[in-house]
Amino acid sequence: MEHEQILYENANGIARITLNRPDRLNSFTAQMHAELRDALARLREEGTARVLLLTGAGRGFCAGQDLSDRKVQPGSAPVDLGASIEENYKPLVLGLRALPMPVVCAVNGVAAGAGANLALACDIVIAAKSAAFIQAFCKIGLVPDSGGTFFLPRLVGTARAMGLALLGEKLTAEDAAAWGLIWKCVDDDQFAASVDALLNDLAKAPTAGLAAIKRAIHASADNTLEQQLALERETQRTLGFGADYREGVAAFLEKRPPSFTGR
Ligand code: T3D
Numbered sequence: 001m002e003h004e005q006i007l008y009e010n011a012n013g014i015a016r017i018t019l020n021r022p023d024r025l026n027s028f029t030a031q032m033h034a035e036l037r038d039a040l041a042r043l044r045e046e047g048t049a050r051v052l053l054l055t056g057a058g059r060g061f062c063a064g065q066d067l068s069d070r071k072v073q074p075g076s077a078p079v080d081l082g083a084s085i086e087e088n089y090k091p092l093v094l095g096l097r098a099l100p101m102p103v104v105c106a107v108n109g110v111a112a113g114a115g116a117n118l119a120l121a122c123d124i125v126i127a128a129k130s131a132a133f134i135q136a137f138c139k140i141g142l143v144p145d146s147g148g149t150f151f152l153p154r155l156v157g158t159a160r161a162m163g164l165a166l167l168g169e170k171l172t173a174e175d176a177a178a179w180g181l182i183w184k185c186v187d188d189d190q191f192a193a194s195v196d197a198l199l200n201d202l203a204k205a206p207t208a209g210l211a212a213i214k215r216a217i218h219a220s221a222d223n224t225l226e227q228q229l230a231l232e233r234e235t236q237r238t239l240g241f242g243a244d245y246r247e248g249v250a251a252f253l254e255k256r257p258p259s260f261t262g263r
Helices: 030-046 081-098 114-120 136-140 148-156 158-167 173-179 188-203 207-219 225-240 243-253
Strands: 006-011 014-019 051-056 060-062 103-107 110-112 124-128 132-134 170-172 184-186
Touching (some): 006 030, 014 030, 030 081, 051 060, 051 114, 051 188, 081 114, 103 114, 110 114, 114 124, 114 148, 124 173, 124 188, 132 173, 173 184, 184 188, 207 225
Parallel strands (some): 014 051, 110 132, 124 184
């Protein structure tokens, strides 16, 4: 499939998806969703990426659903938003969560509505200082989707989740980091270099181990301590048989940098 609304590349262990409708702040259309599904399928088929970057072109990260992509106005025929969620947003969020590699979201500018929650569905969120997060849904009579009602209370607690979701106010990237909503906020002039450094580190890391960390941390939301300890035991058993564990230990003992293969 030709991509017109996103950019996709995969080289040297680093895959990059850039939302690419800068004049509309990279808001989602049905076409963009189809292209994203295609890119994620390609990424899985290629099987070479050890980290995925998700970012936006231009001054925004993503302004959520393109509100002009469907004709909605008082008196118009109702639109089945549930169908849109089922077909587009739900598979996107679940697809990112299921990827066997870390997903870095580089929030280069405003992230609103489903754009904000798409970022929160990623494993590491790094934002430029000038970026902001807006749960814009309440302004148009909707509920935070794309996992917003799941991620927000877990990341920042009920009081802040409620405030963000009910008021739809802009949260600066600095506050988002201070609240624990995201991993890090960096000055705009250091943003690109910080993202590149992060990607280069992750592309050389023990990928199978990182994928297992991601699965275990996500699983902890539904597990008892006993279940989680059992999961850690089984995961450690599997990883202990892997090449990267042996390489990591050998490199430490030989006082040299490790050379991980991701397996
Ligand atoms: O529908 C379903 O499938 C259900 C799922 C829903 C998921 C959702 O995401 S619902 C929430 C949708 N998003 C919003 O409500 C956010 C709307 N946008 C804004 O509130 C503001 O644009 C921002 C706060 C994000 C940024 O403000 P600002 O002042 O920096 O930029 P701007 O001037 O508002 O936007 C620049 C252009 O992008 C502008 O177009 P123009 O005037 O230059 O021709 C604006 O209309 C356009 N734009 C921004 N966001 C959207 C958009 N066009 C369509 N849809 C958008 N979401």
